[in-house]
Amino acid sequence: MPSQERDRIHQLLSNQGYFNFSKQYIRFNVDNTTLDKSVIVETFIAIPVDSAVHPTFRIKDITVEVDANDTDTTQTQPAVVQHGITFKRWEGHFNPKVLAYKIPLVPAQRYRKEDIIEVRKSLNRLSMFKYVDITHKVTGPGDLSSHIRVSLLDRYQLSNEFGLQVAQSLPLPFYKLSLQSRNFWGKLEVMSLDAHVHTEGVVTLTDEHTLVSSKAWGIDWSLSFPHFLLPLKEKAYATLETLRPTTKLLLGYDFVHRPEYIQHTFKTFINYTWQDRGVGNYVLTPLQIDLINTMNVSEAFRKRLEKLKTEGNNLYRTFNPSWVSHAAFRAAFCARPEDANKPLPYSRLQLYLESGGLLQNLFDLR
Secondary structure (H helix, E strand, O other): OHHHHHHHHHHHHHOOOOOOOOHHHEEEEEEOOOOOOOOEEEEEEOOOOOOOOOOOOEEEEEEEEEOHHHOOOOOOOOOEEEOOEEEEOOOOOOOHHHHHOOOOOOOOOEOOHHHHHHHHHHHHOOOOEEEEEEEEEEEEOOEEEEEEEEEEOOOEEEEEEEEEEEEOOEEEEEEEEEEEEEOOOOOOOEEEEEEEEEEEEEEOOOOOOOEEEEEEEEEEEEEEEOOOOOOOOHHHHHHHHHHOOEEEEEEEEEEEEOOOOEEEEEEEEEEEEEEOOOOEEEEEEEEEEEEEEEEOOOHHHHHHHHHHHHOOOOHHHHHOOEEEEEEEEEEEEEEOOOOOOOOOOOEEEEEEEEEEOHHHHHOOOO
16 A cells, blocks of 8 residues: 555656656655554655755757667768757658657656656657657756657568468468568658468358368558648647547458459558547548459359349349448547556447448449
């Protein structure tokens, strides 16, 4: 109990400007000599030896610097100031104006440990840096100098995965290949090219007792930005950063070969994701378009589709050349305990809304 109370008080004061406040100053007097056998606990804060009060601090200046190992130290690069933050050794690596939005610190603000933790989380979410090191130096009475040093990840990264997946009690192989390009245009974007090949054991659509193999492969090109890709003013971008926004664009192609048919699918979408402080996660897909073309339908499968059609089943429409457009919104809410020391469980609620045929409702595409 005393240790938990000491942690609570230390955390409270660390978020109120007390930069170098130590837990050792938090002390307790315990009185168990009461007549009713109760215990009285008195909490007090000890005074520092070299001062009459515990000083509070404000952040006087903020510096972001790329690790010297990641840049050419023979070339002198001018420092750039964006939103009160000084950037050093930045040239050729990223746009300081874009990165400044990801650092929720401003000069002259009161020191808060929570803000420093959020800076580290915000920069790590970009998937641009090997590590983020944040240090502070006392430069005067009540003044702090914050120094953020980052080490860059490789601009290009190639990864692959090979394994076996079990389907219908059969182990079948799969292979995935991924190429990532980071910060290609200096906007902190991540460009990915992903390819996959796999085989599945499936039951035929004409005979439920026959097991056959289905072959599939596909390739996806995606581009992710750590902000909303919208025509907004600069002030709006800064305000929306508290929502941890991202935008993703994707173009893809999938090929499926089954004994009954061969199917080609071209897909594209844009989605926006954001979240509030640990409660809700949101995904908005304003538009997704799929172009589906089914070829080489077997005679047995075609006859079955025609039979189902006469019975009022519209399954045959799934295998017609199709243009599918839709929009969707997903929201997931997690209610976690306020006290991080308390064990889970926590509650979760997920909502999903979808509307299809968006373009068809506006234009006659037949």
